[in-house]
Amino acid sequence: MNLSNLKNEYDIVVAGGGITGAGVFHEAVNRGFRVLLVEARDFAGGTSSRSSKMVHGGLRYLKQGKFLLTRTAVKERERLIKKYPGLVCPLKFILPVFDHYGPSRSSLKAGLSIYSLMAGKKQHKSYSRAEAIMKIPGIRQENLVSAVGFMDAQVDDARLVMRLIYDACHSGGTALNYTKVTGVERNRNKRVSAVTVSDESCGTCVEIKTKVFINATGVFAEKLHPSPMKDFHIRPLRGSHLVFPGHCLPLDRVISFIHPQDLRPVFLFPWEGSVFLGTTDVDHDQDMNKEPFVTPKEADYLMEGLRYILPGIDLGPEDSICSLAGVRPVLSKKKVATSKESREHVVWKDNGLVTVTGGKLTTFGLLADDALKAAKPYLPAPSFDGPAQKVKPFHEKQIHPDISIKSKQRLWARYGTAAGTIFQNYDPSLFYPVEGTNALWVEICYAAEHEQVHNLSDLLLRRVRIGLFLPRGGKHLLDKVETLCQNFLPWDTDQWEIEKRNYIKEWNACYSPPQKRKGAGDGE
Numbered sequence: 001m002n003l004s005n006l007k008n009e010y011d012i013v014v015a016g017g018g019i020t021g022a023g024v025f026h027e028a029v030n031r032g033f034r035v036l037l038v039e040a041r042d043f044a045g046g047t048s049s050r051s052s053k054m055v056h057g058g059l060r061y062l063k064q065g066k067f068l069l070t071r072t073a074v075k076e077r078e079r080l081i082k083k084y085p086g087l088v089c090p091l092k093f094i095l096p097v098f099d100h101y102g103p104s105r106s107s108l109k110a111g112l113s114i115y116s117l118m119a120g121k122k123q124h125k126s127y128s129r130a131e132a133i134m135k136i137p138g139i140r141q142e143n144l145v146s147a148v149g150f151m152d153a154q155v156d157d158a159r160l161v162m163r164l165i166y167d168a169c170h171s172g173g174t175a176l177n178y179t180k181v182t183g184v185e186r187n188r189n190k191r192v193s194a195v196t197v198s199d200e201s202c203g204t205c206v207e208i209k210t211k212v213f214i215n216a217t218g219v220f221a222e223k224l225h226p227s228p229m230k231d232f233h234i235r236p237l238r239g240s241h242l243v244f245p246g247h248c249l250p251l252d253r254v255i256s257f258i259h260p261q262d263l264r265p266v267f268l269f270p271w272e273g274s275v276f277l278g279t280t281d282v283d284h285d286q287d288m289n290k291e292p293f294v295t296p297k298e299a300d301y302l303m304e305g306l307r308y309i310l311p312g313i314d315l316g317p318e319d320s321i322c323s324l325a326g327v328r329p330v331l332s333k334k335k336v337a338t339s340k341e342s343r344e345h346v347v348w349k350d351n352g353l354v355t356v357t358g359g360k361l362t363t364f365g366l367l368a369d370d371a372l373k374a375a376k377p378y379l380p381a382p383s384f385d386g387p388a389q390k391v392k393p394f395h396e397k398q399i400h401p402d403i404s405i406k407s408k409q410r411l412w413a414r415y416g417t418a419a420g421t422i423f424q425n426y427d428p429s430l431f432y433p434v435e436g437t438n439a440l441w442v443e444i445c446y447a448a449e450h451e452q453v454h455n456l457s458d459l460l461l462r463r464v465r466i467g468l469f470l471p472r473g474g475k476h477l478l479d480k481v482e483t484l485c486q487n488f489l490p491w492d493t494d495q496w497e498i499e500k501r502n503y504i505k506e507w508n509a510c511y512s513p514p515q516k517r518k519g520a521g522d523g524e
């Protein structure tokens with residue numbers, strides 16, 4: 001798929017293949033519009049593969065008095081758990097309560113009662129001090145009073161983006177990665193009439209006519225549409241995680257705790273067999289055109305919090321296997337303390353140009369709805385008459401008997417109806433996990449063949465996430481990946497060598513544990 005496959009006119013062109021753009025694309029296609037999504041780099045290559053993976057109301061927003069935001073997010077969480085079972089999964093949280101710092105037990109109980117009320121069911125409970133010590137092995141006992149437990153949910157962020165994009169493509173939408181919107185054209189009445197898009201791999205540009213252009217480019221949104229409000233701009237805030245092998249810190253729930261240095265909430269959470277520690281919240285002063293990376297200073301901050309809450313822990317940042325930084329598109333008026341900045345989204349309109357940015361992964365549905373409401377006056381009646389190709393119905397009975405229930409569940413959850421293609425088209429011997437991860441080899445093959453993979457980072461960091469869970473990004477498996485995927489990717493032997501080298505170089509620069517990085521300075 002490339003620029004030559006595109007029509008020369010759409011009802012809507014969306015720029016940005018993160019969760020916001022994917023949500024708008026999915027919703028607009030479902031409403032019957034002819035929609036093109038273009039992403040300048042890889043789908044979910046920006047912030048939307050670097051989140052804390054939580055589909056949550058955000059307990060701390062309650063404390064800031066953001067009742068509407070919390071209520072909307074809680075409702076979205078419930079909707080997404082139902083709509084994407086197995087991809088969006090309920091997850092237990094526990095928060096220890098101390099009597100010398102952090103929120104009191106009574107304020108937490110009050111907040112959690114409201115939280116449960118918003119969800120329409122009781123989802124929290126209190127633990128005594130003894131229970132807290134049992135549930136959180138190694139917890140700081142000095143000044144520990146009790147703990148509270150509650151439910152939220154977890155998702156593979158990049159897979160949710162892919163699910164939205166490919167479900168919409170199966171319904172007739174068109175999506176292209178490595179394609180950038182470089183200009184917005186207007187007619188004599190100043191209405192949007194077309195956009196210029198450029199193929200980032202070869203530099204070719206084409207003009208595509210459109211009634212509406214939706215700018216969902218996250219932290220880059222002001223490049224295409226400067227803020228219409230005085231002194232109200234995007235403030236890029238970096239959030240970082242360290243990833244540890246699961247056996248270092250076996251967890252069955254998220255430990256949410258307050259960092260002693262700045263009283264911010266920090267999470268230690270299990271995900272796909274590994275444990276993530278994060279996040280930070282700092283002004284992002286790295287080059288915006290390059291991949292963000294975790295600095296040693298951020299790693300020290302995270303480790304300080306972890307050692308405070310689990311004082312006996314024998315773990316250093318050098319024990320992490322990976323690090324991951326993302327940049328939040330936060331809208332800021334007064335540049336208050338980073339964690340006090342609002343996480344609400346904005347929609348700006350200008351004659352057929354609609355910008356939607358800010359918000360959270362959890363509330364992508366709301367962002368999509370608001371963006372399409374703003375676009376409505378410029379849109380024709382929905383004209384799209386169904387997908388070009390019908391998805392063939394597929395029955396469980398057609399699945400090879402050797403494929404385990406766990407693998408089946410994983411594939412249905414992550415790929416939706418496309419799982420049928422996976423069951424039908426690949427050898428049953430590929431349906432086993434990549435050593436040390438939950439991902440299946442068949443997912444790597446499927447992604448290489450069907451999910452617009454341009455390089456090994458697309459494949460190993462975002463389609464299947466094994467580059468985040470394996471030492472040195474899974475370098476030891478690259479030859480096997482080559483053997484299995486050589487028929488699906490257009491690379492000869494020399495090109496495979498280049499791709500493997502580039503992947504390792506990128507992983508070392510931006511995903512390796514900061515303390516192990518060559519010449520790791522502070523980076524700030």
Ligand SMILES: Cc1cc2nc3c(=O)[nH]c(=O)nc-3n(C[C@H](O)[C@H](O)[C@H](O)COP(=O)(O)OP(=O)(O)OC[C@H]3O[C@@H](n4cnc5c(N)ncnc54)[C@H](O)[C@@H]3O)c2cc1C
Nearest residue numbers: 016018019020040046047048052054181218239326361362
């Ligand atoms: C560390 C961290 C933890 C977080 N944790 C959570 C969480 O647990 N739960 C939650 O709900 N939210 C969380 N968030 C917030 C959430 O991740 C973001 O709000 C969300 O991912 C933003 O998505 P987006 O699509 O707007 O931006 P992005 O994902 O950055 O997507 C924008 C895309 O636009 C593309 N683009 C830029 N310019 C152009 C152009 N000219 N043409 C085409 N494409 C272009 C970029 O390449 C990029 O891929 C977290 C954020 C961070 C940083």
